Each structure stands twice: as C-alpha cells, then as structure tokens.
Amino acid sequence: MSYVIEGETGDWELVIGLEVHAQVISKSKLFSGAATDFGAEPNTQVSLVDAAMPGMLPVINEYCIEQGVRTGLGLKAKINLTSVFARKNYFYADLPQGYQISQYEYPIVGEGEVILDMPDGSTRTVGIERLHLEQDAGKSLHDQHPSKSFIDLNRSGVALMEIVSKPDMRSPEEAAAYITKLRSILRYLGSCDGNMAEGSMRCDVNVSVRKAGEPYRTRAEIKNVNSIRFVHQAIEYEARRQVDLYEEGGQVVQETRLFDANKGETRSMRSKEHAHDYRYFPDPDLLPLNLTQDYVDAIKATLPELPDEKKERFIRDYHLSAYDAGLLVADQATADFFESVAKGRDPKMACNWVMGDFSAAMNRLGRTIDNPPVSAANLGGLIDLIADDTISGRLAKEVFELMVETGKAPAVIVDEKGLRQVTDTGAIEASIDAVLAANGDKVEQYRSGKDKLFGFFVGQVMKATGGKANPALVNEILKKKLG
Amino acid sequence: MSELTKLTMAEAREGLKAKRFTAVELTKAHLAAVGAARGLNAFVTETPDLALERAKLSDAKLAKGEAGPLEGLPIGMKDLFCTEGVRSTACSRILENFVPTYESTVSGKLKDAGAVVLGKTALDEFAMGSSNETSAFGPVTNPWKRKSDPSVKLVPGGSSGGSAAAVSARLVMGATGTDTGGSIRQPASFCGLVGLKPTYGRCSRWGIVAFASSLDQAGPMTRTVRDAAIMLGSMVGYDPKDSTSANVAVPNFEAALTGDIRGMKVGIPKEYRPDGLSAEISKLWADGIGMLKDAGATPVEISLPHTKYALPTYYIVAPAECSSNLARYDGVRYGKRVEGKTLDEMYAKSRAAGFGKEVRRRILIGTYVLSAGYYDAYYIKAQKVRRLIADDFAKAFETVDVILTPTAPSAAFGQGETDDNPITMWLNDIFTIPTSLAGLPGLSVPTGLSADGLPLGLQLIGRPFDEETVLKVAEVMERAAGFTAVPAGI
Amino acid sequence: MSLDKATVKNIANLARLEVREDELDHLAGELSNILQFVEQLAEVNTDGVAPMTSVAHMELPRRRDEVTDGNYPERVLANAPERIDGFFVVPKVVE
Numbered sequence A: 001m002s003y004v005i006e007g008e009t010g011d012w013e014l015v016i017g018l019e020v021h022a023q024v025i026s027k028s029k030l031f032s033g034a035a036t037d038f039g040a041e042p043n044t045q046v047s048l049v050d051a052a053m054p055g056m057l058p059v060i061n062e063y064c065i066e067q068g069v070r071t072g073l074g075l076k077a078k079i080n081l082t083s084v085f086a087r088k089n090y091f092y093a094d095l096p097q098g099y100q101i102s103q104y105e106y107p108i109v110g111e112g113e114v115i116l117d118m119p120d121g122s123t124r125t126v127g128i129e130r131l132h133l134e135q136d137a138g139k140s141l142h143d144q145h146p147s148k149s150f151i152d153l154n155r156s157g158v159a160l161m162e163i164v165s166k167p168d169m170r171s172p173e174e175a176a177a178y179i180t181k182l183r184s185i186l187r188y189l190g191s192c193d194g195n196m197a198e199g200s201m202r203c204d205v206n207v208s209v210r211k212a213g214e215p216y217r218t219r220a221e222i223k224n225v226n227s228i229r230f231v232h233q234a235i236e237y238e239a240r241r242q243v244d245l246y247e248e249g250g251q252v253v254q255e256t257r258l259f260d261a262n263k264g265e266t267r268s269m270r271s272k273e274h275a276h277d278y279r280y281f282p283d284p285d286l287l288p289l290n291l292t293q294d295y296v297d298a299i300k301a302t303l304p305e306l307p308d309e310k311k312e313r314f315i316r317d318y319h320l321s322a323y324d325a326g327l328l329v330a331d332q333a334t335a336d337f338f339e340s341v342a343k344g345r346d347p348k349m350a351c352n353w354v355m356g357d358f359s360a361a362m363n364r365l366g367r368t369i370d371n372p373p374v375s376a377a378n379l380g381g382l383i384d385l386i387a388d389d390t391i392s393g394r395l396a397k398e399v400f401e402l403m404v405e406t407g408k409a410p411a412v413i414v415d416e417k418g419l420r421q422v423t424d425t426g427a428i429e430a431s432i433d434a435v436l437a438a439n440g441d442k443v444e445q446y447r448s449g450k451d452k453l454f455g456f457f458v459g460q461v462m463k464a465t466g467g468k469a470n471p472a473l474v475n476e477i478l479k480k481k482l483g
Numbered sequence B: 001m002s003e004l005t006k007l008t009m010a011e012a013r014e015g016l017k018a019k020r021f022t023a024v025e026l027t028k029a030h031l032a033a034v035g036a037a038r039g040l041n042a043f044v045t046e047t048p049d050l051a052l053e054r055a056k057l058s059d060a061k062l063a064k065g066e067a068g069p070l071e072g073l074p075i076g077m078k079d080l081f082c083t084e085g086v087r088s089t090a091c092s093r094i095l096e097n098f099v100p101t102y103e104s105t106v107s108g109k110l111k112d113a114g115a116v117v118l119g120k121t122a123l124d125e126f127a128m129g130s131s132n133e134t135s136a137f138g139p140v141t142n143p144w145k146r147k148s149d150p151s152v153k154l155v156p157g158g159s160s161g162g163s164a165a166a167v168s169a170r171l172v173m174g175a176t177g178t179d180t181g182g183s184i185r186q187p188a189s190f191c192g193l194v195g196l197k198p199t200y201g202r203c204s205r206w207g208i209v210a211f212a213s214s215l216d217q218a219g220p221m222t223r224t225v226r227d228a229a230i231m232l233g234s235m236v237g238y239d240p241k242d243s244t245s246a247n248v249a250v251p252n253f254e255a256a257l258t259g260d261i262r263g264m265k266v267g268i269p270k271e272y273r274p275d276g277l278s279a280e281i282s283k284l285w286a287d288g289i290g291m292l293k294d295a296g297a298t299p300v301e302i303s304l305p306h307t308k309y310a311l312p313t314y315y316i317v318a319p320a321e322c323s324s325n326l327a328r329y330d331g332v333r334y335g336k337r338v339e340g341k342t343l344d345e346m347y348a349k350s351r352a353a354g355f356g357k358e359v360r361r362r363i364l365i366g367t368y369v370l371s372a373g374y375y376d377a378y379y380i381k382a383q384k385v386r387r388l389i390a391d392d393f394a395k396a397f398e399t400v401d402v403i404l405t406p407t408a409p410s411a412a413f414g415q416g417e418t419d420d421n422p423i424t425m426w427l428n429d430i431f432t433i434p435t436s437l438a439g440l441p442g443l444s445v446p447t448g449l450s451a452d453g454l455p456l457g458l459q460l461i462g463r464p465f466d467e468e469t470v471l472k473v474a475e476v477m478e479r480a481a482g483f484t485a486v487p488a489g490i
Numbered sequence C: 001m002s003l004d005k006a007t008v009k010n011i012a013n014l015a016r017l018e019v020r021e022d023e024l025d026h027l028a029g030e031l032s033n034i035l036q037f038v039e040q041l042a043e044v045n046t047d048g049v050a051p052m053t054s055v056a057h058m059e060l061p062r063r064r065d066e067v068t069d070g071n072y073p074e075r076v077l078a079n080a081p082e083r084i085d086g087f088f089v090v091p092k093v094v095e
C-alpha cells in the first residue's frame, strides 16, 4: 500500500521516523532509590540525588539495565557489551542537574527491527536504530498560576528507554502500527506498561516529505505526541504543511515542533528556538557499563514468546489466518485467553467467538481481558455444546448473552431454559409433516420451481420446535419430503 | 596560646585516654584559639555549640571506654563538605545560605570516629584556585610571615587554604581538604603541614560539592605524618553511594609507619626540574633525596615524559567537568536566585551574581571545549594525553616504589601579588596536577624553610592505593628533616 | 584559537551566565589566552590512544531495584528560593 500526498507538482512521499521514550518498569529510579509510582504528591518520590543537591552521585539500578537488555533482545537487536553513560547538558526548570544522564556514542542496544502488522494483514519491517537508557526529567506545570510555573520532581530520574527507529515508515498508518506493535512487544516483555495517557510511553515524530526516488529532505521533529490518534493527525498535518511549503517555493527548516491537539496542528516551539548544543561527554560519576555474554544469554533464556513468534505458531498450529492470528497476539492476555478457549476445540471457532461476541461484550461492558465477561472455561464449554450438536450456533448466541448476564455455565443455562437441540428424527419429521400440511399451497409453488421457499419451510419448522431442532436434520428431512 | 592547642592528634589521643584533660577542655582551648584568630579568616562558619555538645559526648564515650579513633579531637571541615544543619557554602555567593539536609560520607565518618568539628573552613570558591583569594567571603591569611617583611599578608595556598591556615595556626588539630589538582598538597606546603591526597576512589565523594568529578578527592591536613595516618583511617572506605568509590581493604595506616625504608627505590623524575625552578626548591629537593639515601633508600632517576602537558590537560578536563557539575546551581531548588522576567533570564542573572570571576571563567572554558565542533580537538585530545600521563606513572612504578618531587614551585606568596593572568596562578599546581590526573596518592611533607623563613614541602607519590608506602616514607623524611618551625606567635 | 565576542556571547548563553557587553572584549582576550595555552596538546602524538574517562580501575557498581530513598519532601524543598503547595516555583515558562 502506498500513501502519497498529491501536490500540484506531483506526488509526495512521507518519510517518518519515531523516537519513543518508554518508561522502564522498575520499583526505583535509574540512579536513585526513590520510588517510581505514578500520581504521588508533588516532590515526595524524590531523593536528594533526583533533586541534584550538591555532592549527590548516581548509582545505577541493575534491574533497569536488565530491562534495557531484555527489550533489546525483544527487538531482535544487537546488545552492546560495553556502553557508556554520557551527560546531555542543557538548562530547564525540571532538569535538576542541568544535564540528563543518557547514552550517546555508546548505547546499550544497537540495531534491531520491528515487524508491523498492517490492517490488511500484510507486514512491513521497520529498522531500529538504537535503544539507550536515560533519566526522565521532572514535570513542569504551567497552568497553576498566572505568572509562575510549578516544578514537581517525582519523575526526575525515572528510567527511560529511548527507542529510535530508522526513517522507515511511509504513512501515518505505518507509524500507528509501529507504536501499536512496539507497545505490544514492551508489554509482553514486561519492560514498559505502554500507558500513553500516563506518559509512560511518549513519542517524538520525525517527519519529512520527498518526491519518489529523492534522497531524504529536511525533517521536522514533533515533540511529545501522546496518543496514537494524535500521531496520525500530527503526521498528516505536518506532511501537508511541508508539501504546501515546498510547492509555494519555500523550504522546510529543521526544527522542533509541538502538536496542538485542540487545533490538530503543529507549530514551531519558540522556546527551543536557539540552537541546542548539548555538549555530551562521558559522565565522570559513572564508569562504562560492561556486560558479559553470559549475562545477556541468561536474560535471553527468560524471554517470553513474543507476538511475532506467537503469531507464527497460531498460524501453524491453529491454522488461523495471518489477520486473525495478528489480532489475537496483539495483547498477551487475549492470546492466552484464546489458547485456553481453543484447547482441544476447533481453533477457528474459538477465534471467532473470542474476537466476535466475546470482544463485543467486553467492549460493551467496559471489561478487560483480566476481568472477562465470560470465563475462558465457560466460553470453551459453549463451543463444546455447539460442537456436539447440543445447541445450534444461532441458539449459542442467546446462550452466550445469558452467560454474560448470569455468569452461569452454558450447560446449566441450556438445561434450565430447555434449549437442548432436538435431534430426534421422529419428532422433527412430525413437526415437518405438520408444517407441510398447513402450507399446502406453498408446497405446490415450491414443487413447481420456486426453490426459494425452502428457507420458509426451515423457518417454520424451527419456529414450531422453538429453535431447538437440529438445523442439519431439518434440512435433510425437508429435502427428502419435498423431494 | 594554650598548651593543649600545641598537641598533635596522637598526643591528644593519649592525653584524653590518660585523663590528663577532657575533650571539653581540649575543645574549649581550640575554640578560644579560633576566636583569637578571626583575623586569619580561616573559618566561614564556626559551630562552637555543636562542638561543645560533641565534646561532652566524647567525654562520656571516653569514660565508658567506647572512644572512637578520633574521639574528642578538634578538627576543621572544609566548607566543600555538606554538613547536615550547618550552612555549606563552597565559599560561593550562590550557596551562601544553603543548609544541607544531609551529611557527606567523609564528614559523617569523621564525626562517627569522634572528631569534634569546630566549624567550616574557607576555600577558593568551589575549590577553584590556589591562593584562597577567589572565596566569596574574603581571602584567608597564612599564619606564617616573611622574615624580611612580617607585615605582608601571605596566602595560605588553595583551595583548602582555610583548613591549612587553621591547622597551621593551631586552631584545630587537623582538617579536611579536597584536592582536585593540588588543593591539599600546595596549601600544606605553604603552611608547613602534612597534606595527603589519597588515591582516587579511596574517599567517598558523596556529599562533597563537586568541582571535577574524575579528579576530586578528599584527604587529611595535619601537622604530622602520624596524624595524617590517624585521620585518613577515619575518612576512607567503600561507599555504595559513590559509583567511583573503590571497594578495597582499609589498612591500618598508622601501622605502616615503621620507619624502615631500607632498600626502597625512590623515583626522581627529571621532568620536574624545569628551567626556572628556583635554587631554593632545587636544594630542598636535593636535601630530601639525601634524607632518603641516609635512611637506606635508593634514588632512581625516572622519566615522566608527558609531565609538561599535564597542566594544559588539566585545564581542559577540569573546566569541562566543572561546567557541567555547576549547572545545577540555577536558583530553582536551592541557592541564590536573582529574579528575571523569564526562566532563562533568571538563570543567567542568578549564575552571574552567584559565581565569582574564576568560576565563571572556568565554566566558560569548560563549555567551550565541550561544544560542538571543539569536543574532539580539546576534550578528547586531553583525555588521550591524560592516559599517556597515567601510563608514564604506571611505567615508572614498575621500577620504583615511590616518587619524590617538590610540592610547589615556590613558598607562599603575598595576597594580591600575582598578576592578572590566570595561568600564572595555575602554575602553582604544576607538580601536583600530574598525580591528580593519574589518580595516584600524593602527600606533601614540610622539610625545610625558605630563605625568607617560609615553609616548603616535598611531594611523595605512590602507587594506586599504596598510601601506606607514601606515609611510611613521609614519616622518615619528617624525622630526618626535623621540621620544628612554627608560625610567628605560636 | 582566538575567540571573538560573538563566540563568547554564545558560550555564555549556553552556560546561562549573564555577561555584560562591556566585559566581552576582556573575556574574549582572556579565554583566547587560555585556549592558546591548552592548545600545546596538539603537539602530542596520541594516535591509537584511547581517551581516559576515569582513573578508577573497577566495574560500574549496580544497586538492587529497591525503594530505599525519597519520601521526604521537606528535605528536598528546605532550601527552595520559592515554593507553593509542595512545588518548586519558577517564572512562567511559555512553550
């Protein structure tokens, strides 16, 4: 699929790269023992180190290193056995040290890749440039006071993974699919909760446009775009802006822009206008981080099955379509739920139920997979009742709704409501005879060629049996009688 | 002058144990000396009440036989160490009213060892200087006087000049210093003291206001080598809060003072004899070599070929680190704030008003050498040369056990006597900086007087974490030199 | 390297140090002198020499992931030049 912006001078292609800041799941901060929980009272989860008091020194959290390595492995990336923490120097009110401890020349993780699952079932590979560990800054609140900004350092020093993609995406959809997939991988790994609303995953979007076959043109960096929908909007707006600029004879300048979600547009960040010069240099308070291959291998051995592998297995073992498998594996709990439903049953049927009525009920009731409207065991039980002809597929939908309502097992509902399917040929035959007798004229019409009436007879029989007659038997006997 | 203030730490320790006097008496005697010597400006902040309280506690501990190694001994704390509840300024306007809510590891260890801290001693602003004239709270005066003109106020050296002056004037028995390029050793030499900069990583840097992180190291300043050994023992040790703190065993430094250096090889670097080295210093050095020979050691000429590049290397590395370390003084969370219309204006005004000339100069140089396009040419180049300098030492230590050099190129000079060129002042550290760049232990021991009656020191440099050898040799020299001179009025 | 006034101004801005216009000439001269002094390093052959970042011959120590610090806002805010409701306060930042 190709996404182009049709301009007056021809078609324009988008070039998109993403820098995602993913908050590492850890109890304490990257270089201090303060807590990382979201939503605490201002300046409570702050150590003297995080507040950059004079003489304070960083000591690295071993679990954050492990999380970085784990994520790198999940991104099929090269793990660098030696990496270096560097200071990125700049002044900002919520950056207490006057520098951010980050990694620059020597990141902990090198090149890797993410495979996008596009809505049409196709896949695309996006390269990962690097992943590095760094500290988060604090938080500035600009809306609390007419002439002041308030600073809360609770976030200061929380570990982040900055994951930088190659400029491999060509449409807003690909960018969205990239974030979705990256988030899915991080969640599988347990290295980031991917919660964009709480800021534990934040995106900087690099956008440029070019004519087909051209080298890259100047890009603009849109900072802190904090939902997938906004990423989509920001890219569309920014690409259009750049195309218009070029077509009016203008030039795109390399700059940092801000996405205004209310207006749906990007604008230049004036406060960041003067050129940055971060004066990176190795942090003399820290030594190079050396890892052993054994250490990396031990982490590798604990990696869970990741979405791509799971998807492959679902296709292979359950014979699901790529599309279905992709949907199921996007969320690990959903995939697990599916697997317990599918165990010993028809996987296609399990998939249809999980992605169909079950998902619909979950959305309708605002439930999550961890608190499902119907347990996997009960949903499996329902599928069993269909498979052994106890109920028809049509009745099963009714049973399912009753299961959601009452929480009862499907067999119980079937028994209580007397919904057990009639497979007694004698009873069905009697019912058919009665229907045919009562509709002599229609029988004539059918026999003289009006085939469509067959459905009418089936309907009448089902109605007469309260929907419980086995549809296959009804068809078979009807055909014989009308013969 | 009370007899009690003339005691060394080792002597006072015995006196307290023998109950010849109490810790309170010892403290009061020193507090009186502090009060009488305010003209030296050695202290930025005096803490007599805390001192007396601590002395009482010491007496109780002594009575119970629970005395720590420094129990009841009055010391001074360089005002670069953050001390809980006591203003800690780094002698900068920007921290003029800063009261830490925490205690630096080293000052905490000294207190735990029983030391009685009389107050915070002055320094060059943020430890940047070699004369104590860059302090925001005025210069410190060296208690020593020129024979030729006792009216001239001399500098105590720097940056640990307040500590040096206080120990030299018998206001305290010992004091902490910090040394980045010579800030313990040069003032020790100027004030007739023993000053030891331990191996980088020996003392925790946690809670010490940072100047240049890869160089800063705390150490003792005392009147005798034995006292340096005693005090050092209570300052060192692994600190998990400092990622560059070395997890190495802490020896009994005092036990190293055996007086036996027979068979030891002492390196004499030929590059430390630059043109223009004064005859006085040359002779001091030659005398020192003689003392070691007499004690059975063998002088060996060695070469440290990159010595002349140490100063330029240092003046890239140290300002670079300082420019970043001092970025936190922005008027947001603590320290001086000068209001501005915008955040950037507030920063620029606060920092311009809060930092003195030398600090500003070093921040600007450091910012420049790290900036885009210059980083490789200056910073990376300097870090490469730094390795060559360290390698020179490593090679020398394949053949020698310790290295002997002058500590400083001259005796103490007069306040305001240096010209306006900062490099002239920097040359004071020409013999101490290479050691700092290599992270090695270095000690200055007083071994003679200048023609004008001022103390002069020699520097001993050891292998990494071999403070014991340095102390052992220093004690032999101390004894041989018989340095008994004291400042006027003591 | 000889620094001009514009460069000094730019460095001062990067370092957030207010410098008066009439100080620039003097500063430019002084800083240029210092740079000239340190530039003698150019004569040292450093081919194949790895830059030294630390003299400490040790591995980077790592801490366990435990909450061992923080939860003392009073200690953090004790020296704040300006504070409101537990926040540090600065002049309004416009983005």
Ligand SMILES: [Mg+2]
Residues within 6 Å of the ligand: A019, A162, A204
């Ligand atoms: Mg970035």
Ligand SMILES: [Zn+2]
Residues within 6 Å of the ligand: A021, A134, A162
């Ligand atoms: Zn980042």
